[in-house]
Amino acid sequence: MTSSDGGKLTHGDGTSTHPKRLAEIAAQSITAPVYRRRSFVRGCREGSATKMAAFSLNSLPVPPSKHQKAADCSHVNGVLKPIVVTGNPPTFVSAPGRRIVAVGDLHGDLAQTRCALELAGVLSPDGQDLWIGGETILVQLGDILDRGEDEIAILSLLRSLNIQAKSDGGAVFQVNGNHETMNVEGDFRYVDHGAFDECIDFLEYLNEHEGNWKDAFVGWINVCERWKENRRMSQNYWNPWNLMKRQKGIIARSTLLRPGGPLACELAQHAVVLKVDDWIFCHGGLLPHHVAYGIERMNKEVSHWMQGFSEDDDYSPEIPFIATRGYDSVVWNRLYSRDSADRKYQSWQISSIVEEALQAVGAKGMVVGHTPQFNGVNCRYNQRIWCIDVGMSSGVLNSRPEVLEIKDNKARVLRNQSYLFDELEVMDYL
Template identity: 75%
Template sequence: MASLSLNSSPLPHPSQPQKLTETTLLRGGLKPIVVSGSPPTFVSAPGRRIVAVGDLHGDLAKARSALEMAGVLSSDGQNIWTGGETVLIQLGDILDRGEDEIAILSLLQSLNMQAKTEGGAVFQVNGNHETMNVEGDFRYVEPGAFDECLDFIGYLNNCENNWGEAFVGWVGVSERWKEDRMLSESYWGPWRLMKRQKGVIARSTLLRPGGPLACELAKHAVVLKVNDWVFCHGGLLPHHVAHGIERMNREVSDWMRGLNDQSGGPEIPFIATRGYDSVVWNRLYSRDTEDLEDYQSRQICAILEETLQAVGAKAMVVGHTPQTAGVNCKYNCSIWRIDVGMSSGVLNSRPEVLEIIDNKARVIRSRRDIIGELQAVDYT
């Protein structure tokens, strides 16, 4: 398993695994971030501040608000990374229920490129809505999201099919394309069904296994371990660890990139993407403990402890299940649940993010929230 440094890497082709190269000590005196696995699975980020953001579901305004609150995005609308050597982790479910999905993916890619030059990093973890879309399950796609796919393909054509330029640049032009589209709605009125069909075709082209946007998603893990913390969308279980998290990440990535199995078809990695106990669907750790019997809580706590011990982590961070009470921790704060349903397509709640510094975790609930509103938990 090769180890590679994150700081100073060229923009990879969307269909290829991420390649990283070694660098010297950073200007802040911190050692380089070292990543193992392709897609990234194990990350050593010595001395870094870590911030984790939950489900965004196509709401660009809420995504910006959360990132500004986390201190990693400028508040002037210029899409500038302000996090320095911070490591930002987004927990998946960027797709569905909102209209600006590709714009959010574009913003995160732009921030990642900027962060690398500062000694920081941006990581994304795929959720169940990413895997659903690659499977062609568009049940939760908003009409405006189909339109965004169609607009983006038009912009890609304008960029002479230069994927890297189009993908990173989309967040800066998407609003204008949306405004132009809205102005043309009166023209499209009688042909709305035809336009919607074109939008479905555009989305399928982008997100089918081997499609360019699916290949972007393939660069991201379903399980990511950063220092002593493990991040995933739904929840990691002992049998996932026994299967091998690097192997599981690679299997999902290969499927998204359209690599064929021996039978000639794309093999869907069920252990990660299908079923109630798969990594992206599991809600075991996110259940309301008030609805559980004492013996059930003890069983869940034991499963969580076994999982963390097996993967060598002190705590796990998950999204997937909206927490109406906000970001919270359970089971002796071995699990943090950070999906607050912030998207207007879910609960339209105020953004919250989790911050981890020196293995102490706290919740940030506002831009003024310099001292956490929830107790800081020390894992050292």
């Protein structure tokens, strides 16, 4: 047995382990799990990490805290202060007092994406793709690419919503996941055949706009369904055995997503780690050695690589290893999101790593995606880690969308309208 006292871990034999020693554990390779479809039983997880409080609409309110008082100070004459963004790509966001909603992996499923955004209260339900979130902050946790056929459409939708949100005092942020970095690297193993077709169509659409990237990219969401329908009516509709068509799709995708390609440069505008007020958002998970390396440094290195920048013109841009390669990198790490039966380490060890990483970056909680949660959105490790990838894409688990809402020092798991909203009290952090 072990106990924790002020960050010091004491074992049953009287010996103790300094939390920094545990950072080495996170640097070891973690084997990616094999996903299996299971029946869905929603509710609160009772893992070895921590037993969560029961979900209840009648839970007692949290007493006023320092965190809530700080949010109150964000209002000036009843108006929220402007959002302040630091870093390029955006790394630190100051938006106190605002509602934050986080959406997990989307994997090319436009229909499920719209369902999730409507559930989050930021997308109009009339099919017009209008922002109705007001001053809400929307964060999408990456893995828009692969396993589905509407990848560019989803990226276009999020860009359009961000433009609309800014005029209302809100904002849309994205972080890149491992499937974004894989595609920029040229790894197309998980690309849906319809996504190859979308790349071909979008390049033609871009040419119609005479290379005007912004107009074509933002406008794609409005015409993508028509292009898809025309494609399906064509006699040359995709056949997996049509090698010439497949090669054309690969060339189109490479043109868009190679380092320096237009879509890669679009992805380069997004971070791999984002801090919004007291919350960290990343695809896989932030570890202590990532913080020591530097969050803004990692974001810049990934962005420069995607844009095709190289210190030596005779060589291709170098892939940032610490952020994008290896199972302990920011986009591949599963240490926080694996099921207890799959973990190699005890919960107290992982809890110590979580605390060290969050303290180093000055955050109170972390939201991650990457690993589908068969029982829905859940929190772990003293409510410090929220795992929100539910595998909603039809290319993954086709599960019902779920969204995490953070507001007034409380986090709620929002599920579809046929279910009551589940509310979970978040710890009052000092």
